[in-house]
Amino acid sequence: MAVTNPNRIVLDILQPDSLQEGAEKINDSFDFYDQKLTSQEDLQTSIWNYITLVETEVGENERQLMQHEERITNAEGTLTTTTATANVAKQKADANAVTLANLTRRPLYTIRSDKDENGIFRRIEYRRSVDGILVRSTVLSEPDDEGRYTKRTVRVLGDDGKYYEYIRTLRYDADGDFEREDP
Structure with a gap:
């Protein structure tokens, strides 16, 4: 996720009425910052740190999602193969039962x-x-x-x-x- 204007993204996400209100929301939302945001430069640094954190989490979530999708695809393939094998086995068993029943009833x-x-x-x-x-x-x-x-x-x-x-x-x-x- 490439970001060219972090102020716009944070403002869109948090929807503050002012830059100061956005800084206060970030301060209130994230306890991992040791100091209060007081300047434009502090806000931009915090925003970039926040965006980096979000990008990392999104990347990890996308990787996990791809792994889950791959597992689901593999499981569906295995289920299809198992179902087909079971159907063939059932057909053979049914045919054998009919044949034996016919032979023994003669x-x-x-x-x-x-x-x-x-x-x-x-x-x-x-x-x-x-x-x-x-x-x-x-x-x-x-x-x-x-x-x-x-x-x-x-x-x-x-x-x-x-x-x-x-x-x-x-x-x-x-x-x-x-x-x-x-x-």
Whole structure:
């Protein structure tokens, strides 16, 4: 900020009725001056000191403002990139979910195997008709003394394309009839 006529600027800022009133306003406004302004020369020196101080503060404020604007611009760019990445990831996840849902809902066929002497199939598989992929299997094991199976292992194809397995304990009543299945 280049200043050619400091009297005009100070008079415009402070709007005094006279030069003496301007000097008094400066004296009243700024406690950092040790002496009262008494002459035109003191007033001009004070004005130039004030203008230098203002220019320094304005320059620092402009520098800080530019830094903040740069940070905002960078943050907006990062937000745009992150949003775009999230949208792409969501689209892929949605497409994968639809694909897996469609594949697992297609008709299944059943394969029974490993028949024991009592006519019970120990292994049952459920496969998709379209591609033969195993969707679920059940295996009976650990028969007791009377030939009743006490353990059932289930393997299931998850939505993420991985197989998950869980084991159940089979319980029978006093007559030997199946009663319940415990985890």
